[in-house]
């Protein structure tokens with residue numbers, strides 16, 4: 166008969182092997198999803214509703230589509246505020262925008278703290294302060310997106326659609342909220358994501374705080390309406406990072422001209438140079454690989 170210690174060891178080994186097996190299986194599934202391409206129907210949705218999709222450089226296309234697949238299948242989508250379900254169409258539009266910031270980011274782990282994406286049809290009641298195409302009055306009691314360190318992002322579907330369609334106004338609720346997730350990976354919402362080494366942290370803090378404090382000064386002096394960066398970024402360093410990320414992906418060229426140091430830091434962090442993407446915009450859209458209609 167086995168003694169209690171041996172029984173305990175056997176049980177622990179069983180649990181450990183079970184956990185290792187589950188992890189391997191999860192990793193295998195993720196690898197399979199990463200290798201999958203989007204369907205023609207999904208590409209068509211993105212080409213129509215998310216113009217940024219058409220300008221992603223060719224060497225990033227496969228990774229981009231794989232990340233969209235992983236996010237679609239690995240995150241839990243929760244319909245809220247009267248929505249009955251989150252459709253495949255809604256998932257692909259949300260995940261494509263969420264995939265953009267991490268398409269070249271090393272060790273991103275697909276937003277590891279994020280478990281659930283809650284979607285409301287329109288603005289949801291909350292303590293929101295930012296306006297996305299709604300009146301000042303409405304903005305005092307409604308919000309269009311939120312990111313929580315506890316593992317969820319809350320989005321308004323109307324704003325997801327508007328943010329995807331208007332790709333050069335510097336406002337994109339999905340990129341904004343998922344940038345918060347990147348900031349929060351280390352457990353602190355402080356506008357400082359995980360960087361590669363000490364020198365990178367030193368440079369980031371110097372560049373980001375210089376630009377953040379300049380924006381705060383402009384807003385305090387009543388010049389927020391004329392600032393290039395959204396005055397909402399002056400709320401705190403975490404919001405500044407989220408606003409800077411939106412601007413980086415939507416107004417890259419202007420950001421590079423107006424805040425070259427900030428652009429350089431973001432470019433180094435995301436491993437991307439979106440200011441160079443627009444030049445190939447029209448040729449990419451007519452490229453047969455990117456045009457589902459002409460590729461059939």
Ligand SMILES: [Zn+2]
Pocket residue numbers: 341345403404407
């Ligand atoms: Zn925010």
